Amino acid sequence: MSNQLSPYMKFSRQEWASLRNAVPMTLSVDELKSLQGINEELSLDEVTDIYLPLSRLLNYYIGNNFTRQAILAKFLGKNHKTPYIIGIAGSVAVGKSTTARVLKALLTRWPEHRKVALVTTDGFLYPNKVLEERGIMHKKGFPQSYDLKKLLQFVSDIKSGVSHVSAPVYSHLVYDIVENESVEIESPDILILEGLNVLQNPVDCHATSNRVFVSDYVDFSIYVDAERPLLHDWYINRFLKFRAGAFSDPNSYFHHYSQIPETEALKKAEHIWKSINELNLLENILPTRERASLILTKSVDHRVDNVQLRK
Numbered sequence: 001m002s003n004q005l006s007p008y009m010k011f012s013r014q015e016w017a018s019l020r021n022a023v024p025m026t027l028s029v030d031e032l033k034s035l036q037g038i039n040e041e042l043s044l045d046e047v048t049d050i051y052l053p054l055s056r057l058l059n060y061y062i063g064n065n066f067t068r069q070a071i072l073a074k075f076l077g078k079n080h081k082t083p084y085i086i087g088i089a090g091s092v093a094v095g096k097s098t099t100a101r102v103l104k105a106l107l108t109r110w111p112e113h114r115k116v117a118l119v120t121t122d123g124f125l126y127p128n129k130v131l132e133e134r135g136i137m138h139k140k141g142f143p144q145s146y147d148l149k150k151l152l153q154f155v156s157d158i159k160s161g162v163s164h165v166s167a168p169v170y171s172h173l174v175y176d177i178v179e180n181e182s183v184e185i186e187s188p189d190i191l192i193l194e195g196l197n198v199l200q201n202p203v204d205c206h207a208t209s210n211r212v213f214v215s216d217y218v219d220f221s222i223y224v225d226a227e228r229p230l231l232h233d234w235y236i237n238r239f240l241k242f243r244a245g246a247f248s249d250p251n252s253y254f255h256h257y258s259q260i261p262e263t264e265a266l267k268k269a270e271h272i273w274k275s276i277n278e279l280n281l282l283e284n285i286l287p288t289r290e291r292a293s294l295i296l297t298k299s300v301d302h303r304v305d306n307v308q309l310r311k
């Protein structure tokens, strides 16, 4: 498709970074450093060049949405306040959760000091016990591995302005839903919802009963993209990090991998990537990319190379 026909405006990294300057937002060196607490490998250039302009754009959209809600409140003659929902989608290991946490920190820092909640859709995976009963442990992350009804009820409650909503929690280390743990959400201004499936629709999920899906509630969506060989490397690196961190924790799913030689653990990781996560990417995640409001394309070292924004 020629560029003119593309529904997106495409910005090089430099072009995108320059959009931060129009209304400079200053972060002190200390504040920038504290963002690195989110991920020690996160480069500060990435924050200033990519995530600051993005948070500036989002801040405009969110402000505009509040104006729209005020108009609706006038029309209805009653208060009408619902959170602005930002969805973040993309492959396993592309950096969705890191992006989500950086955006949360930046959006909270804007002078409006909006209340930002962050939820990952992993929490809505069925527990391993259910996946095992259904014989779909090797489909974790695929549409059928999520409790879609529960997820849909959650976003619907948030969007309806329910004042207290809870979300279940998934742990990568335990490799399962954490029983008796939840994220409590109380009337946020913004909800960042991060997960493989936030841009999927009922057709992708072969859902015969649901006519609406998560994406219907999302106000602005971001797809984090990268070439497959990079995703593979990031997945393997993260696997090795989990393995290294799991040596002393017998409750960790990765504890087992820490007890076998690295070459064997690597073989297993390669197999999981190919047979589960890459397959899921090709079948269920990548096809949703062009539904996003914005696409961040990363290159080596998670450096964003270009940004595409819906016209």
Ligand SMILES: Nc1ncnc2c1ncn2[C@@H]1O[C@H](COP(=O)(O)OP(=O)(O)O)[C@@H](O)[C@H]1O
Residues within 6 Å of the ligand: 039, 041, 042, 043, 046, 090, 091, 092, 093, 094, 095, 096, 097, 098, 099, 234, 237, 238, 241, 301, 302
């Ligand atoms: N901007 C970034 N800079 C450096 N490393 C990153 C960045 N984003 C993610 N990573 C690393 O890539 C791996 C996957 O990131 P993560 O946020 O866990 O991905 P996802 O939530 O998409 O599965 C992790 O090891 C993480 O530390």
Ligand SMILES: CC(C)(COP(=O)(O)O)[C@@H](O)C(=O)NCCC(=O)O
Residues within 6 Å of the ligand: 091, 092, 093, 096, 097, 122, 140, 141, 142, 172, 196, 272, 276, 277
């Ligand atoms: C829990 C997940 C489906 C979701 O992942 P995320 O993008 O948050 O890493 C994924 O990390 C996963 O466990 N996939 C199943 C195969 C595996 O990596 O073990």
